[in-house]
Every structure is written in structure tokens, then in C-alpha cells.
Amino acid sequence: MQPSEPRPSQRRKVIAAREDLVNNVSILAKRRGATLYSYVNEILEQAIRAEELGVTLREVLDSYEFLRANRVGGLTPLSIELLNTIAKICGEKNCLDQLERVALDSGKWYGEFIIMRFKPSTRNAKSLSRFIERILRETRWELTEVSVVAEGSQLRIRAVSLVLNNDATKIVARYVEGFINAFGYRMKTCDLRKGIIDLLFEPIHSTQ
Known part of the structure; x- marks a missing residue:
């Protein structure tokens, strides 16, 4: 029996990013006890959530900082x-x-x-x-x-x-x-x- 292919929502893609940013994100993920994969996914999910609310992630963080x-x-x-x-x-x-x-x-x-x-x-x-x-x-x-x-x-x-x-x-x-x-x-x-x-x-x- 052939193994089933992962659904499109579960497939992984390679994303190019600056090395220093990836290293910092990796450190943060370890502090939280999370994998780099799950931590990056969470960041992307929250960025999408912010855009759906009509704001950028930067605006959300700025508002929180002011608050x-x-x-x-x-x-x-x-x-x-x-x-x-x-x-x-x-x-x-x-x-x-x-x-x-x-x-x-x-x-x-x-x-x-x-x-x-x-x-x-x-x-x-x-x-x-x-x-x-x-x-x-x-x-x-x-x-x-x-x-x-x-x-x-x-x-x-x-x-x-x-x-x-x-x-x-x-x-x-x-x-x-x-x-x-x-x-x-x-x-x-x-x-x-x-x-x-x-x-x-x-x-x-x-x-x-």
C-alpha cells in the first residue's frame, strides 16, 4: 500500500530568511521548549491573523508596547x-x-x-x-x-x-x-x- 500524500495544508516548504534571524528564532524556540518548525508556524499564523484584522504584526506589537x-x-x-x-x-x-x-x-x-x-x-x-x-x-x-x-x-x-x-x-x-x-x-x-x-x-x- 502506497503511503498517502500529506494534505496541502500539511506540506512543508523551504522559506529563505536571513541567517541571523533564523538563529535568533531558533534560540527563542528552544527557550519556549518548542521546535523551530512549530515556532515559525505560530509566528506565521499570528501574522496572518493580524492581516485579517486589517493591521500589520508591527502595528499590533507597537500597540501592545504603548499599552x-x-x-x-x-x-x-x-x-x-x-x-x-x-x-x-x-x-x-x-x-x-x-x-x-x-x-x-x-x-x-x-x-x-x-x-x-x-x-x-x-x-x-x-x-x-x-x-x-x-x-x-x-x-x-x-x-x-x-x-x-x-x-x-x-x-x-x-x-x-x-x-x-x-x-x-x-x-x-x-x-x-x-x-x-x-x-x-x-x-x-x-x-x-x-x-x-x-x-x-x-x-x-x-x-x-
Whole structure:
């Protein structure tokens, strides 16, 4: 009796890859007590899974890295309803300025934490704008749309939220301002409306 041929899904193929990568993957597989074959298959399966979700494996890992950094940094999820309520009460009791100062300081602290954690280059405004946009998209879930664009040496941040009230919009804008301050930029212009944020930042040049 002739042995049955393996099904197409079970057949093996040779895949060309860089030697150093294969060596590293082999080491990782041994640490997990897995074979190189099974470990590579798992990697490929997860890459396909990510693509089916409409993202790349790199994007998934970047999101996880940001999420882990947020947990280490002590960020706590805050519901939109709670944020709007707190901002509204502070506005009615004339203590919104105090809340804005807290938001500004919190944003700056988080920016300094992110810089220490990921060490992004601040010399190129274009690459920095992409990095900041990724961070804001990953952390400010109340913002439906976020755009960070380099305009020469300046950074323009536009954001839209369908859920923030007027006072909460001010709080989020101040947080973003503090966050950008940490990267060596100061706010030049500010245009705020309910759920709409348009901020322009310029680099803080050293006088030394």
C-alpha cells in the first residue's frame, strides 16, 4: 500500500530568511521548549491573523508596547461620561482653571515618560509628528480623529471628538499641550470649539 500524500495544508516548504534571524528564532524556540518548525508556524499564523484584522504584526506589537508603557506609567482609563461630568462641574464652580493646570502637568509628565521609555528623535519634525500621532491615537480614545503634521519646524495638531463637551475639550487640549511641551515645543496658536482642537506648536529654541 502506497503511503498517502500529506494534505496541502500539511506540506512543508523551504522559506529563505536571513541567517541571523533564523538563529535568533531558533534560540527563542528552544527557550519556549518548542521546535523551530512549530515556532515559525505560530509566528506565521499570528501574522496572518493580524492581516485579517486589517493591521500589520508591527502595528499590533507597537500597540501592545504603548499599552504596557501606559500601565507602567500609571495611566488609568476614564470613561467619557465621567470626564465630561467632572469638566462640567468644575466649569460651573469656576475651578476649571485648576483642572486645566493639572491636565497640563499630567500631559507633560506623560510626555517625559514616553521620551524616556521610547527615546524618539526630536531633531526631525516630520518623524516626530508621526510618532506623536501614534501615541495620541493609542492613548486618547475620546478623540475620533487625530492628525499631527509638521509645518516646517512647527507641529500642527488637529483632533476631533464626537463625545466631548466644551469644558472637556479644554481639558484634553491642555493635556495635549503639556504632552507636546515635553518634546521641546510651546503652543503658538490655539483654536478650540466643542469637540474640535486645532493647536500649532513652535520649537523652544535654546538661548544659550
